[in-house]
Amino acid sequence: MSRVGNFLSNIFAEGRIEQKINSQPKLSEINQTYENFAPYSLGTYYHKDLQRRDRKTIYTSYKRMQQDPTIDAALNLLVTAALGGHETRGEVVFIKPADHLRNDGSRAKELRKLVEKESKYLQNLINNFIFALARNGITYGDSYARIYGTRGFGVTHVICDEYVEPPCIQAYERAGKTVGFHLLEQNEFENKGITKLTTAQMIRMKMQRIVPVPQYSLNQVLHGRMLQTNEIDQIPIIPSPVGGSFLQNVENAWEQMQLMFAALNSQQIADSVKSMFMTIDVSNMPPENRKIYKESLIKAILTHHEKTKDALKGGDPIWGINTVVLPQWGEKQVVNPLGDIAQRTAPLSMELVMTHMRRAMGSLGLDISLVGWADMLAGGLGDGAAFHTSAQVMQRSALIRQAITEPLIDLILLHFAYKTGKIFERSDLPFKIEFYSDISAAATEALDNKNTRSNTLILTTQSLMALKELKLDDQSNRILLTEFLGLDDDQAETIGGGLKQSIAEEKAAQSAENGLPPPVDEGEENLEDDE
Structure with missing residues (x-):
């Protein structure tokens, strides 16, 4: 009995020790002094480069920037890199049945037939406005399209033009999820009014808010502690802040570039006037x-x-x-x-202008030679160069595709809801969206990865063929596969077993051709000797 008691006490003692080690500290155990000082230590200081601005000022700056020829060319290239396009038909988006609909079930056949029937119509509808939707999205951080649908037919028309320009639309969110929109409209008498639309009437492309934009907001005044509640339904609905634009970190370099250009133009004009x-x-x-x-x-x-x-x-x-x-x-x-005592003696220099321009293009991830400065470096869509090899272009292409896929899914779901009356869940979509992007940086990178993997597979297969000819034992094969080929132990064991089985099958086939009995494996011979 004493042994049983000692055994049980040791078990309980080890359990208490493990519970002590793995116990989670509580917030109540934090010293109250830290909480008293936290409001003064958290956050950042106000700086001249982090001054808060109102919504109209920020959007006005973005609208001015996109009028610049260099910025316009850069934004168009980024959209082209992300969306791509068929080289003959110009189509960008392709809608296919989802992979889980490949089985032979009656529901799978019905859904697959529905997607295949409606895909051509939806593709044509989406390809007519997707470039404008993506361009507005990366310029302002948000982009919108007005949807018109008819019961029994589906989505009949989509508007994505100046009527739904992002500066004139305020999206409202609850915990980051869009719930509705306020649109600014004015009549022929310049009387402004607000039109309210729901998520069934308008779709929204929302870029990720990677870098927050300093701006004025009423959210802090009206809703002091938004993160305090645990119930998402109790979180207040607030106006969506400005953010996600590709231009927000280019603004300073662009302003300096404009200043240098203005100085150069003024000096050129002054030099042309003879006194x-x-x-x-x-x-x-x-x-x-x-x-x-x-x-x-x-x-x-x-x-x-x-x-x-x-x-x-x-x-x-x-x-x-x-x-x-x-x-x-x-x-x-x-x-x-x-x-002329004001005659210039030294030539004008473009170096400072080009410095700020390179900063702006570097932030956008593009080679300056792709946006009208072809004399700088070789590059472009034709011969590849930075457009295909830039890691930043590929990264921004991924951001654009992630952002634009969500409103396209909303559009297709609305079309099926109008068409069939069925509402599909996002977790069980009967379709998938694909981009035709052989000319984009993402596709080039994917093709390069496939080529690299194919070449690696060919070299590995040749190495295994040579290893098979050696007919070494299991231990030797494992050493060669792990130490020299760099495979994991499990992979080496699986491939080694396959080599051994392949060698045995070849021996059996040769014995059958020669009319001899099949050879006995060495492990089986040793087993028979032991018996």
């Missing part, structure tokens, strides 16, 4: 004559200026002779030209 300075000696001229003489000289110069300007506008020929008579007395009133 002539003259001196006249009026020491022996009476005061009244001095005044008349200076006024006449100024009037003659201005008249010549006006004649030249009129000639450039299409008046008198610019090569016409313009004669100005300057009277003089003796040698005192001779006009002496001093020349």
